[in-house]
Amino acid sequence: xxxxxxxxxxxxxxxxxxxxxAEVGVALVAAAVVAGSLVGTGVARxxxxxxxxxxxxxxxxxxxxxxxxxxxxxxxxxALVGLPGQQLVLSQDRGxxxxxxxxxxxxxSIDLATLLASGRRDAAPGDAVTVxxxxxxxxxxxxxxxLVASIDPVTLATRGRVWLAPKGxxxxxxxxxxxxxxxxxxxxxxxxxxxxxxxxxxSEESRTLTRVGTSVRLVAHExxxxxxxPSTGAIVQVGTGHDLVxxxxxxRGPIQPAQSSSSTxxxxxxxxxxxxxxxxxxxxVSEVQTGRxxxxxxxxxxxxxxVVYVPCPTTGRVIRLGGDxxxxxPDILTGKGAPELVVDDGALLxxxxxxxxGVRVSADGTTTSFVRFDEKLQxxxxxxxxxxxxxKAQDKAKKDREEDRDRPKKDPPRYDPGAGGLPTxxxxxxxxxxxxxxxxxxxxxxxxxxxADGGGTEPPSTPSAPAPSAPVITDARASGAGSAxxxxxxxGAAASAYDVLVGGSVAATVSGSTTSTTLTGLATGxxxxxxxxxxxxxxxxxxxxxxxxxxxxxxxxxxxxxMSETARSxxxxxxxxxxxxxxxxxxxxxxxxxxxxxPHGSDxxxxxxxxxxxxxxxxxxxxxxxTVSVSVTAGNGVGTGPAGSASAASSPTPGLPLPxxxxxxxxxxxxxxxxxxxxxxxxxTLTLAPPASWAGFGGVCAVDYTGPTTGPSTVPCNxxxxxxxxxxxxxITRRSSHSVTLRAYDPAAPGTVVRSATFSWSLIWPYDMCGxxxxxxx
Numbered sequence: 001x002x003x004x005x006x007x008x009x010x011x012x013x014x015x016x017x018x019x020x021x022a023e024v025g026v027a028l029v030a031a032a033v034v035a036g037s038l039v040g041t042g043v044a045r046x047x048x049x050x051x052x053x054x055x056x057x058x059x060x061x062x063x064x065x066x067x068x069x070x071x072x073x074x075x076x077x078x079a080l081v082g083l084p085g086q087q088l089v090l091s092q093d094r095g096x097x098x099x100x101x102x103x104x105x106x107x108x109s110i111d112l113a114t115l116l117a118s119g120r121r122d123a124a125p126g127d128a129v130t131v132x133x134x135x136x137x138x139x140x141x142x143x144x145x146x147l148v149a150s151i152d153p154v155t156l157a158t159r160g161r162v163w164l165a166p167k168g169x170x171x172x173x174x175x176x177x178x179x180x181x182x183x184x185x186x187x188x189x190x191x192x193x194x195x196x197x198x199x200x201x202x203s204e205e206s207r208t209l210t211r212v213g214t215s216v217r218l219v220a221h222e223x224x225x226x227x228x229x230p231s232t233g234a235i236v237q238v239g240t241g242h243d244l245v246x247x248x249x250x251x252r253g254p255i256q257p258a259q260s261s262s263s264t265x266x267x268x269x270x271x272x273x274x275x276x277x278x279x280x281x282x283x284x285v286s287e288v289q290t291g292r293x294x295x296x297x298x299x300x301x302x303x304x305x306x307v308v309y310v311p312c313p314t315t316g317r318v319i320r321l322g323g324d325x326x327x328x329x330p331d332i333l334t335g336k337g338a339p340e341l342v343v344d345d346g347a348l349l350x351x352x353x354x355x356x357x358g359v360r361v362s363a364d365g366t367t368t369s370f371v372r373f374d375e376k377l378q379x380x381x382x383x384x385x386x387x388x389x390x391x392k393a394q395d396k397a398k399k400d401r402e403e404d405r406d407r408p409k410k411d412p413p414r415y416d417p418g419a420g421g422l423p424t425x426x427x428x429x430x431x432x433x434x435x436x437x438x439x440x441x442x443x444x445x446x447x448x449x450x451x452a453d454g455g456g457t458e459p460p461s462t463p464s465a466p467a468p469s470a471p472v473i474t475d476a477r478a479s480g481a482g483s484a485x486x487x488x489x490x491x492g493a494a495a496s497a498y499d500v501l502v503g504g505s506v507a508a509t510v511s512g513s514t515t516s517t518t519l520t521g522l523a524t525g526x527x528x529x530x531x532x533x534x535x536x537x538x539x540x541x542x543x544x545x546x547x548x549x550x551x552x553x554x555x556x557x558x559x560x561x562x563m564s565e566t567a568r569s570x571x572x573x574x575x576x577x578x579x580x581x582x583x584x585x586x587x588x589x590x591x592x593x594x595x596x597x598x599p600h601g602s603d604x605x606x607x608x609x610x611x612x613x614x615x616x617x618x619x620x621x622x623x624x625x626x627t628v629s630v631s632v633t634a635g636n637g638v639g640t641g642p643a644g645s646a647s648a649a650s651s652p653t654p655g656l657p658l659p660x661x662x663x664x665x666x667x668x669x670x671x672x673x674x675x676x677x678x679x680x681x682x683x684x685t686l687t688l689a690p691p692a693s694w695a696g697f698g699g700v701c702a703v704d705y706t707g708p709t710t711g712p713s714t715v716p717c718n719x720x721x722x723x724x725x726x727x728x729x730x731x732i733t734r735r736s737s738h739s740v741t742l743r744a745y746d747p748a749a750p751g752t753v754v755r756s757a758t759f760s761w762s763l764i765w766p767y768d769m770c771g772x773x774x775x776x777x778x
Contacts, residue, residue, distance in 0.1 A: 160199025253523030524553030552586030666759035
């Protein structure tokens with residue numbers, strides 16, 4: 001008897017039981033690049049929940065998926081699914097993996113008991129197609145063709161009737177109660193249920209989403225969903241029992257919401273703004289600036305046990321936030337690479353593709369390092385022939401996979417009503433066709449879908465007309481702020497209309513005679529994927545190959561603006577200004593401008609460097625030049641961005657050297673004569689001879705008087721004369737005494753003063769004795 005290798009022994013026989021819990025919309029993006037991949041209009045699905053007792057992680061650098069033993073936290077088996085470097089997305093539930101290869105578009109269902117592929121189907125490459133697994137059921141969400149289909153989780157073949165969204169499909173998810181929620185292009189949010197008996201979808205309820213713009217992302221809860229719009233910042237919670245409508249001004253451009261969360265704590269990352277938005281208790285909205293927490297361009301968050309975990313792709317860490325937006329614990333350091341978050345049985349696994357180690361975060365917040373990849377572990381090729389020698393089977397499977405990579409791409413999948421793909425909600429509409437390819441195990445015959453009215457049988461379908469050719473994008477480029485110009489051609493039969501899609505959502509619709517358009521309102525600085533979908537006779541649609549464009553905008557505000565005083569005089573102050581590079585937002589920064597202003601003057605600078613020197617005027621008579629403020633802006637081919645700013649106080653005004661204290665400044669005096677005893681004032685001229693230290697003093701020279709003397713309070717320090725008035729106190733005064741002292745001081749340095757020598761003089765006044773001392777006047 002030949003024993004099965006350990007990696008082929010069913011998981012339940014290796015000491016682990018199926019926990020039987022639902023996996024709601026598992027999607028683990030295992031990208032080898034930093035920053036999340038865009039799904040639809042800018043959503044990266046990198047955080048998943050695994051609740052079936054088996055934890056599988058993707059390792060795109062090797063094209064493998066790896067099983068982690070939850071008891072030992074070590075890799076115990078691996079499977080080869082793709083070629084090295086191909087981006088893989090995992091959906092996992094009840095002993096089965098569905099792997100989506102985002103490069104080839106292939107979907108593969110893997111039996112985890114044997115690690116063999118049991119079914120395959122082709123899908124469009126990229127992020128327009130998502131597989132949702134829930135309680136043993138599987139649903140295919142095709143945003144490109146605007147439909148939701150039930151598929152067999154083993155063979156991946158379509159089951160029953162598909163649900164079509166005539167005006168496009170923005171997003172879809174499954175909540176914890178098994179309800180399927182679909183956001184469509186007509187601003188409707190519809191709750192669907194699937195019947196395994198009738199093989200049809202039923203619309204249970206539908207409501208209109210207001211003020212959501214052109215794109216919507218859905219976050220699943222135990223019951224209900226939260227719809228978030230990166231177009232308008234709108235937040236709408238539905239079906240949770242405490243519905244809400246709110247908004248987050250910073251939630252604009254590409255976003256990365258949590259895939260699922262508690263309805264009372266909903267986190268959404270906005271990478272382009274370095275922000276995480278947290279909706280708490282159905283009302284409070286916090287906008288956390290993660291760039292200040294060493295987490296620029298945050299990835300898709302996870303909410304677990306009331307804590308929000310946010311991966312930081314560019315800094316190799318995961319930060320923890322509370323519901324109020326404050327830090328909720330130390331950062332989890334992950335090393336080089338973009339961390340991905342996996343929820344496993346109440347704990348968080350931090351997976352970093354390409355690294356040998358990962359981090360497990362327990363419910364209490366403690367962390368444990370674990371081995372996530374072992375080169376010695378030989379992976380099983382899911383495409384091998386199990387009836388032949390293992391080594392030869394592995395080699396052949398590898399060769400087949402490489403041939404698949406080199407084979408020309410097939411047309412996008414179509415849905416055939418004869419194979420059970422009749423639209424549930426459009427029985428009279430066009431009936432696309434379905435193709436299932438390379439099924440590893442034979443699928444059971446498709447069950448005929450009952451007619452829409454529930455009676456009779458479906459009439460035989462007529463042969464399909466030849467498939468129309470896909471539009472060919474010939475030019476796609478950035479054209480102005482947040483804009484992109486797209487031009488295409490249409491080989492073969494003409495289309496009746498074209499939809500231009502950005503990230504899978506319709507951004508513009510033009511007539512069949514138009515083959516170019518300009519898209520506006522796009523997020524700047526990040527690449528977006530643009531496709532053109534033609535609509536042809538009979539309602540058939542074909543989508544072009546994608547083109548990638550990075551819409552440009554004006555630069556961001558320069559950060560880290562700093563000022564340092566480099567020179568100070570009595571009449572000016574000079575600052576060196578430096579700053580960090582501004583985000584170019586898709587167009588290279590070509591210039592910077594600095595504007596400086598103070599209480600007494602201003603200055604400006606422009607150039608291409610990230611440092612400048614500015615000088616502003618000061619008032620020499622003031623003790624300080626006050627506070628000087630600077631603003632720095634960046635410019636590119638689109639325009640000038642917002643300013644970064646800083647301010648700094650200038651140093652005190654430098655003091656003047658004071659003249660010699662006690663120096664003789666007044667040399668002499670001469671006074672007018674008094675004509676008679678009735679004169680009470682006499683003009684006096686003081687001759688000044690200031691020494692050099694006084695004559696050259698640039699401050700203030702004040703005059704202090706004693707005796708009955710009046711005159712100017714100040715005099716130029718280099719003056720040569722001073723006019724004063726000398727008076728007598730009373731008519732009987734015979735002699736009066738007078739004196740002056742010059743006082744020199746710097747008005748910018750109060751309290752510092754010197755005085756000259758005091759100059760004194762006296763005057764004789766006429767005196768008439770008549771009427772005094774008993775004298776009798778004539």
